[in-house]
Amino acid sequence: MDVHPPIVMPKLTSQPNPARDRLATADRIGVGAATLCAVHCALLPVLIGLAPALGLSFGGWVDFDQGFVVFASLLAATTLALGYRRHRAFHAWALLVPALALVWLGSFTRLHDHTWAHLAVMVAGGLLLAGAHLANLRLTHAARAAAER
Numbered sequence: 196m197d198v199h200p201p202i203v204m205p206k207l208t209s210q211p212n213p214a215r216d217r218l219a220t221a222d223r224i225g226v227g228a229a230t231l232c233a234v235h236c237a238l239l240p241v242l243i244g245l246a247p248a249l250g251l252s253f254g255g256w257v258d259f260d261q262g263f264v265v266f267a268s269l270l271a272a273t274t275l276a277l278g279y280r281r282h283r284a285f286h287a288w289a290l291l292v293p294a295l296a297l298v299w300l301g302s303f304t305r306l307h308d309h310t311w312a313h314l315a316v317m318v319a320g321g322l323l324l325a326g327a328h329l330a331n332l333r334l335t336h337a338a339r340a341a342a343e344r
Contacts, residue, residue, distance in 0.1 A: 215281075218335060221274045225328035228267060232298075233321030236314055243309065264302040268295055271324060278331040282338035287331035294323030 271294075275287050297320030300306055306313045 215335070215339065218274060218277050218281075219332060221270060222278070222328045222332040222335070225267070225270050225274055226325050226332070228263075228270070229294075229321050229325035229328060232263065232267065233318045233325065236301075236317035236321060240309065240311075240314055260307075261302050264298050267298070267324060271295070271327060275327065275331050278335045282331075282334040284334050287327045287334060290323050290327035290330055294320050294327055296320075297323065 271291055275291055278287065279285075297316050301313050301316035301320060306316055
């Protein structure tokens with residue numbers, strides 16, 4: 196009969212990490228905002244076309260759109276830079292760089308005339324931006340899971 200008690204390894208549990216949680220929240224906000232941006236860009240031509248029939252008029256939204264692009268760019272660059280420090284993978288950046296190129300092209304060039312080309316560029320850029328946030332979120336989660344093993 197063995198007199199020694201069995202050795203039980205303590206289970207590693209994830210400790211609360213406010214910085215990591217804020218990064219995940221920022222990425223989730225980025226996914227939502229980028230998706231809403233893509234939906235906004237896809238539906239705005241329909242809304243503008245229906246507005247006169249409904250007795251509505253729109254104007255002065257250029258500053259809002261451009262301000263949102265600047266905010267989305269800063270949020271994405273910040274969260275991806277912080278995420279990269281944790282996971283050391285460029286996958287999210289491979290989506291972010293073309294996304295930012297597209298949304299800036301659509302917002303700050305002649306394409307910002309709300310034509311079909313503007314629509315295509317902004318929707319593609321918004322979806323790539325959401326994809327970059329999702330990739331960063333997954334890479335950060337995978338790096339945390341690997342570190343806990």
